[in-house]
Amino acid sequence: MTTLDLHQARANQADPFFRRAFGAAAALGGLLLLVITGYLITNTLPLWAIQSPFSFISTTAWITGIEQADGSTLEVYGAASALFGTAASSMIAVLFAAPIGILGAIYLVEFAPKRLAIPLTFLVELIAAIPSVVFGLWALGDLSIRLRDSIEWWIASTLGQVIPWLSEDPGSPAADSVFRAGFLLAIMILPMIVAVSREFLRSVPISLREGYIGMGATKWEAIRNVVVPTARVGLIGAVLLALGRAIGETIAVTMVIGNAEGIPTSLFLPGNSVAAKIASNLGEAGTEIQLSALVALGLALFLLSFVISLVVRISLRRFSAIKAVS
Amino acid sequence: MSRTAVTVREALLEPGARDLRRARTDWVMRRVVEFAAFLAVLPLFALVLFVTLRALPWLSPEFFFNNPLDTQPGIFNAIIGSLQMSALALLITGPIGIAGGVYLSEFASPRVSSIGEMVIDILLGIPSIVAGLFAFLLLVPILGFSGWAGSLALSVLTLPIVMRTTQEVMRLVPPSIREASLALGIPVWRTTLLVTLRTALPGVLTGLVLAASRALGETAPLIMTAKGTNASNFLDFGTTMNAMPLVIFRYAEAADDRTIGQAWATALVLMAIALALNVIVRWRTIDSRVA
């Protein structure tokens, strides 16, 4: 009898009341998801009465109601600047965190002596336990982020001379900016990339490494030409997972990105993010339409994370070592 | 013979330029990955050190036991509020999450179980602000700005954690344990609860602790539900309730030093709790990871 049959047989033999009760609990999860989706969608409807979804996504201005000369009210809700901020800060985060995370995971799996690897892995993952509001506060107090400031200065004074959106006025660097949000996000998602990458690197059989080294390859060559390519799908999944987390991160980003209107001309200037915008404006949303505009932002965020979850799940389906860490 | 044929002496004792380059690359990359691992650990130390240093001057008995409106303001209502709302969220989602996780692991057909996992994945990925937004839309009209709404908002985030952890640890229990129990004539439901679940219990508790840690640290779900308050409300869920993350968020950009200082002190407390919970829960895994 296969395990599958046994499983089914056991399920069938179970007391139906028991099975249904527990099944209901499981179903509650699905119900919750449906309710959330439904509520989000229905609460955006008032907005679609006055504006099209396309315009919502493409407009940068966010005007909650200005009396016009002719007595009408101007209301335009554009998510574009918030979406830009979310996208840009998340990309910056992944740009920094992916290489460091994967290389760090390589160290932990391939080179670190066991007595070092275990505590180190433990410490890296511990960062994930720290609440994001603490991260935000830390980023605001600027003493221990000298590193960030010097990186900022370095980029602005080299690439920034050539590329306008990387430029910065050295006289008055902005305290809050898209870049700073991205940098903070990088620190916050790094543990996730390390943890998931580590799992996939470990899943590569030792025999493959030995086969390559046995032909006269150095350890690094084995990692680069055999281990990493074999684990590649998983590593990409790790980065996508982290990207999803970066996109949804609310509080730390809100505290650091600056809550500015419009799309900033430089990454070193204040910007906005979808989550931050919702958090800041929710208290002042007076009319139904204002509220539904914010819900539309929330829906956009929800859909983004939904899609990323699905993509990760599908592409990692063949790997049994899936860890859906949040 | 092709140029790859060399004498043994040459191959072993006279390395070519390329061989030396390969060896050097290997050495360089080893240092690179060591540095990367160092960078990965660095933020933890920097954060803990910095928060501790900034927070220490502001720690005092008044800080812990007074309320924000007292002459010597403190964050007592926030501490209590956090604990209460998180406890309630766990009380609600704990049993449901465990039951659901058990079902998905033990009784669901592969298809249902796969769908269930996907649902949990999506729930896990919900940005915390969306959970807060949802609670604001659905619960606040009914429950008002209250501790109830706050707890339920937190529940949205803790439910998938408990369910996922329970499902995973139940799956890890070897089939032989269930079969041994069933072979003794013990009914399925008793086997599942008293045998399988009991075996998986440490893992399930870990899930609950991790969920608790998450609930204590979340800000966004509470901003528009419990909202935070300066009043003290012990066990009064019906009105607005304060929480530590809210204190940090609200005090962070204040003008006066004392308020900012209290933000740091609160951050230290919150961070200490979160780290302590996670360390306790993972302590065993430090050894078992040796495999």
Next chain:
Amino acid sequence: MLSVSSKKANRKGAASESAGEVQPHTQEAEVAVSGAVSLTNVEAFYGAFRAVNNVSLQVQPRAVTALIGPSGCGKSTLLRTINRMHETLPGARVQGSITLDGIDLYDREVDAVRVRRVIGMVFQKPNPFPTMSIYENVAAGLRLLGRTPKSELDGVVEASLRRAALWDEVKEKLKQPGTSLSGGQQQRLCIARAVAVQPRVLLMDEPCSALDPVATLKIEDLIRELAAEYTIVIVTHNMQQASRVSDSTAFFSMDENRAGYLVETGPTTTIFTAPKESLTESYVAGRFG
């Protein structure tokens, strides 16, 4: 049935050399006669545990030497000291002297990476690289050694696959992944990629134990062919295989401290028909192990 007679004919020239360095006249001649491995007082440790105790053995070039004995006698461990794979495990170390053509493999000047270029290995379970095609698997070692023009690479790949008796079966599908072959084919692919870098010595760690009998026989035939060019040392649990395939046999057993030691070594026919030690005689008669 032993094909010892043809082996003996080949070895006539090799027999006159000592285990030390040979002074040939041309580079080609030097390449042609090399491949003599000499182990002297070799001990291998995993941390504090001694797995191999004081083994001294001469491995004749251009011949097959089999290492036999019950499991746990350190045969694989010993094999892996020859190409310095043993030391890749944390805490593992080797004592004693192992030389190839008189050159100390563990000399401080000698990089382990280069040792493995001249001493190749085939593992128990076939391990083709899953992300590479059949062609790329064979070419993998060569690519490490430098930029080879495609025409030359093609030539070496074909020659190696022919030498591994695999060319005809895969010549139409070189671009397919290495893992798309059957077990026996995969192992021959591993042999092809090992010979592609032109080693002197081939170490084989129970190469047929994961294969079916038909594939096993194919590989045994292959081993006998390969012995014309390479020094082969093969660890095997299968006594019949050892008697079929090898010219010399070394029999190992375990001492009271669970360390492996060399009981007896000699020409295969002698070991199997008239061994000196009674322990050897018991083993080959199937009375234990």
